[in-house]
Amino acid sequence: MTPPLLEIENLNVRLSAGRAARPIIDGVSLHVARGETVGLVGESGSGKSVTCRAVLGLLPEGAEAGGSLRVDGDDVLTMPPARLRELRRHGISMIFQDPRASINPLHRIGDFVTEGMRAGGVSRKEALRRAEELLESVGIRDPRTALRSRPHEFSGGMLQRVMIAGALAGEPRLLLADEPTTALDVTTQAEVVSILTGLRTERAMGMLFVTHDLDLAAAICDRIYVMYAGRIVETQPTGGLFDRPRHPYTAALLASTPRLDSNRPPRGVPGRPVSLAEAPPGCAFAVRCAHAQPRCGEHEPVRREVDGAHVACLRVEELVNE
Known part of the structure; x- marks a missing residue:
């Protein structure tokens, strides 16, 4: 089999803050194949942008990263500076969230x-x-x-x-798009997504598309990873994730989105999102989850395959059968 264009395995990132090291990313694993667009979705503060920037070696000063992060088989985390500069010039490019903050006026x-x-x-x-x-x-x-x-x-x-x-x-092989449409109106968003989709097909690039908008991810992505508090909680092909969300957080995100074809009003996700540094023991989403039980606050769930999805939830089998 051809190896993935981008392969992240057990990525951990900690940011030094005085004497303590604050965790930002914990055990993130994902991959992007050539010609594939993969979404990374979650609320603000979940660690999406840090994961994206880690691929380019653009972590904040004082950050420590572990695990492996390979582009075409070469590990970015152990790459010599000269090789990393060459990779940024020809192998990977990034589209940032706010163009006015990224282009010298x-x-x-x-x-x-x-x-x-x-x-x-x-x-x-x-x-x-x-x-x-x-x-x-x-x-x-x-x-x-x-x-x-x-x-x-x-x-x-x-x-x-x-x-x-x-x-x-x-002429990059891998394009990183970090919330590239956040500051744009809906019509312009659609135009930018259309451009990116066409260019990906034309150039056979792989793309990691970071967004907080599940509907936007559905318009452009082949597969989607859902991230919460620095960890991946679910991944599925796009169609399956929308039809059969398996993690309560994914289901809550979908339920909070207004639908033109539904009479149901959107339901907000209760509570507020937490970062990995402030996440409680066990499942970080348990304090906001309608399905949580006492054991959810005691044991950290491990991602496992259930009905075609990879889900980090202690109760996923029970919820699938409800």
Whole structure:
């Protein structure tokens, strides 16, 4: 079998805070195949963005990571700095959540899109030619003028297209999309998702798509990992997860989403999300879970396969049969 493009095994991340080390990620394992889009879904603070940034070796200062994180078989966590820079330039690219915070407002769009190419030795003329093609491929109608423009001249949606073009400049095998549509209106979200889907098919890239929106994940992802308090609690193919959510947290997220085809009002998830550092013993979701029993607060559940899903819930077999 061909090995996954991205393979994360038992990733643990701790952030030093004074004398204590605060846990952020605990035992995260996931994989992305070539040409596949995989979703990583959960509420704010669940550890999605940290997991995504770990793939690029962009952990915060003072963070300590364990486990393995392989891209095309090479472990990012043990990779020499020069090899990691090369991987960032040509193997992996990332689309960040807020393009206005990621693109230097003093530079022209052409400088942003061509920066990586020119650092790799491509001439300015050739880099600009490629940049023009990239901007056109993401739906910018007058790419030549856009290259001479500055970020403040673009709307949020158009600037996100520029961000995507810049991410594609190194012809990556793996694209990391960290909440790439959060600041956009629904119509622009749909346009960006359509662009990403088309580019993934055209270029046969693997993509890790991070979002808090399950419906958005359903529109673009082949499989979805659901994350809570720094741990993966469920993974399924997208269709199965929506039709038969097995973890109470996944079911609660789906129930909290308004539906045009349903007369039922959405039901909010009770309580508030917790980080791994403040999670109670046992199942971190137990304090918010309608199905929790005393043992759920005593034993940490281990992910296991049940009815085609991989679920971390002590009661999953019972709930499946209810």
